[in-house]
Amino acid sequence: MTTLDVSALRNRFAGQVIAPGDTDYDSARGLFYGGTDTRPAVIVRPTDPTEVAGVIALARETGLELAVRCGGHNPVGLSSVDDGIVLDLRHLRAIAIDVDERTVWAQTGLTAGDVTKAVAEHGLAVGFGDTGTVGIGGITTGGGVGFLSRRHGLTIDNVLAAEVVTADGQILQVDAGSHPDLFWAVRGGGGNFGVVTRFKYRLHELPGVVGGMLMLPATPDVVHGFITEAAAAPDELSVIVNVMPAPPMPFVPADLHGTMVVFGLVCYSGPADEAEKVLAPIRALAEPIADMVRPIAYHEMFMGDADGDYHPTATARTLFADRLDHALITQVLERLETAPAPMRVTQFRPLGGAISRVADDATAYSHRGRPFMVNVASFLDGPGTRAEREQWVRDTSALIANGEPGAYVNFLAEDGTERAREAYPGGTWERLTQIKRQYDPGNLFRRNVNIPPAG
Numbered sequence: 001m002t003t004l005d006v007s008a009l010r011n012r013f014a015g016q017v018i019a020p021g022d023t024d025y026d027s028a029r030g031l032f033y034g035g036t037d038t039r040p041a042v043i044v045r046p047t048d049p050t051e052v053a054g055v056i057a058l059a060r061e062t063g064l065e066l067a068v069r070c071g072g073h074n075p076v077g078l079s080s081v082d083d084g085i086v087l088d089l090r091h092l093r094a095i096a097i098d099v100d101e102r103t104v105w106a107q108t109g110l111t112a113g114d115v116t117k118a119v120a121e122h123g124l125a126v127g128f129g130d131t132g133t134v135g136i137g138g139i140t141t142g143g144g145v146g147f148l149s150r151r152h153g154l155t156i157d158n159v160l161a162a163e164v165v166t167a168d169g170q171i172l173q174v175d176a177g178s179h180p181d182l183f184w185a186v187r188g189g190g191g192n193f194g195v196v197t198r199f200k201y202r203l204h205e206l207p208g209v210v211g212g213m214l215m216l217p218a219t220p221d222v223v224h225g226f227i228t229e230a231a232a233a234p235d236e237l238s239v240i241v242n243v244m245p246a247p248p249m250p251f252v253p254a255d256l257h258g259t260m261v262v263f264g265l266v267c268y269s270g271p272a273d274e275a276e277k278v279l280a281p282i283r284a285l286a287e288p289i290a291d292m293v294r295p296i297a298y299h300e301m302f303m304g305d306a307d308g309d310y311h312p313t314a315t316a317r318t319l320f321a322d323r324l325d326h327a328l329i330t331q332v333l334e335r336l337e338t339a340p341a342p343m344r345v346t347q348f349r350p351l352g353g354a355i356s357r358v359a360d361d362a363t364a365y366s367h368r369g370r371p372f373m374v375n376v377a378s379f380l381d382g383p384g385t386r387a388e389r390e391q392w393v394r395d396t397s398a399l400i401a402n403g404e405p406g407a408y409v410n411f412l413a414e415d416g417t418e419r420a421r422e423a424y425p426g427g428t429w430e431r432l433t434q435i436k437r438q439y440d441p442g443n444l445f446r447r448n449v450n451i452p453p454a455g
Contacts (some may be wrong), residue, residue: 004042004062013054015091016045028088029080032133034313035380036077040067043086049197053169055087056195059444060167067447068195070108070135075316075413078447079138089137092197097122102203103160108137108196115201116299125206125298126158127151129410130240130265132302137196142410143188143365145373147211147267147301150235150353152204156187156363157354161200164193167440171197185435188364189424190409192432192451193439210275211267211301212292214282215252218243218260220330222285226262227324227348229281231371235353236270237278243336244345251290260336266293267301315390316377318411320370322403324348335396340388343379346396348372366428367406374400375411390414409449416449423449430454 006019018028019042028043041064046052059066065084072079080086092109099122106115113132119125127148129139144155152158161175164186172194174183185193216222223243230239242263246256266282268275272295279293332346352371360366376396378389407422421429429451436443437453 004064006042009042009044009058012058013044013046013051015047015051016043018043018045029086030311031072031074031077031080032311033073033075033077034311036080038077038080038082040081040086041083043088045088045091047091049163049165049171052087052089052092052165052195052197053171055085056165056167056444057169059085065447066444068137068191068445070137071111071133071139073131073134073138075411076416078416081447087195089135089195089197094198097124097203099124102205103200104203105198105200106136107198108135110136112136112139113299113302116302119203120206120297120299123205123207124203126155126201126203127153128155130301132299136199138191139410140199141186141188141190141196143363143408145349145351145355145408145410147209147238147265147298148204148206148269149355150238150351151269153354153358154188154363154365155201156365157358158202158204159187159199160202162186162196163198164196166194167442167444175200181435182439185364185432185439188366188409189432189435189451191448192436192445194445206269206298208272208295209267209269209298209301210272210279210293210295211265211298212294212296213290213303214262214264214266214288214293215246215290216262216264216286216288218262218333218336219286220326220333223262223333223348224324224326224329225285226264226282227329227350227372229285231350231352233278234270236268238267238269238353239282239350240265241348241350242345243333243348245343246289253289256289258342260333261289265301265303269298312379314377314379315386315393316375316411316413317393317397317415318373318375318408318413319397319401320367320403320406320408321372321374321400322370324372324374324400328400331399332396335392335399339378339392341378341385341392342381344392345375345377346400347375347377349374361427364424364428364432366425367408370403370406373408376400412449420449420451424451
């Protein structure tokens with residue numbers, strides 16, 4: 001391993017340089033998910049794109065592996081690296097909102113919650129995912145499926161331009177007319193092509209939403225009905241249907257703790273006075289255990305983001321499905337009832353809407369026509385439980401999967417390497433490898449769901 005002169009690095013970079021032995025090293029290397037314990041040789045937090053280029057140059061000079069971190073939410077810890085360099089973007093936090101143009105330039109050290117709250121002050125919004133603490137760089141380069149996707153498209157469908165620092169240190173401004181190939185690739189191709197230091201997003205008027213958590217008993221009729229009604233609803237309605245054991249929350253009766261429930265997250269972004277009519281078929285499926293759906297500010301949809309000590313350790317698999325019929329839902333519930341893990345979940349996301357009205361080849365996200373995304377997860381009680389939990393996840397996923405194989409890159413976990421081609425099917429993969437060869441022929445940016453350069 002190359003030995004780094006930390007004192008020299010502190011003279012080289014105005015931004016923060018953190019190394020083993022520093023008092024803040026352990027907190028700086030920590031990630032959102034548990035299960036990884038990487039120890040980087042150095043963590044550098046640049047102050048501007050020029051310093052980002054300098055960190056990239058350091059990786060080239062030393063040969064040390066480079067990891068790029070925005071929010072630290074990668075499921076398998078790819079935003080850190082043992083004995084390598086972590087380029088931590090958290091100090092790039094500039095934001096410039098143009099209310100008249102309805103656009104925002106946002107640097108990628110910001111989180112989804114940061115940007116959402118800032119633009120909400122002007123009655124505006126851009127859709128990210130469903131968690132406020134994710135970095136906007138990671139979620140955007142992977143696609144961005146969230147609470148506004150059926151109405152306004154994926155996050156990448158609202159990207160107008162980007163600033164990208166490439167492997168050779170160039171700082172490029174990319175859009176539909178300038179470096180259009182790179183602009184296409186960073187909208188869904190992950191972090192394979194450079195370090196995006198800021199994005200320009202289109203904003204939409206959104207004074208508020210009707211949203212929150214709706215908990216129902218999990219029966220085949222209820223789960224199937226929830227998914228079916230949501231898929232048929234107007235584009236303004238997006239839901240996440242989590243089927244899982246009821247957590248011991250204060251509003252859940254004690255006798256229901258651990259029983260299977262639908263933990264539904266509901267977001268209606270249309271006129272508030274129409275929400276009751278749209279949500280009525282879902283509410284009518286069963287007597288709610290809890291109904292917290294109400295008019296709220298959009299950023300309030302990002303639940304539970306304040307607990308910085310929560311570091312879940314799980315094994316998970318993401319997939320798409322073309323059908324989720326009653327018989328299949330019944331089988332999934334049976335598997336959930338008998339699963340080995342105390343905490344397990346199968347999550348259903350009806351897609352469609354604005355997502356499907358974009359051509360498959362318009363961006364590097366090419367699953368536009370898939371009606372459902374499904375995520376299966378099992379939480380671990382310790383290393384000794386991993387094998388059985390992974391097997392349960394694989395078997396449950398195999399039961400659900402139908403239609404062409406597919407994967408959403410932002411949710412790929414330990415299976416990312418083997419399933420990269422599923423994330424980028426057909427001609428998308430070939431086009432991405434050609435662009436990779438142009439902008440990163442040495443595969444410097446490989447701590448990701450990696451797309452190797454062509455040839």
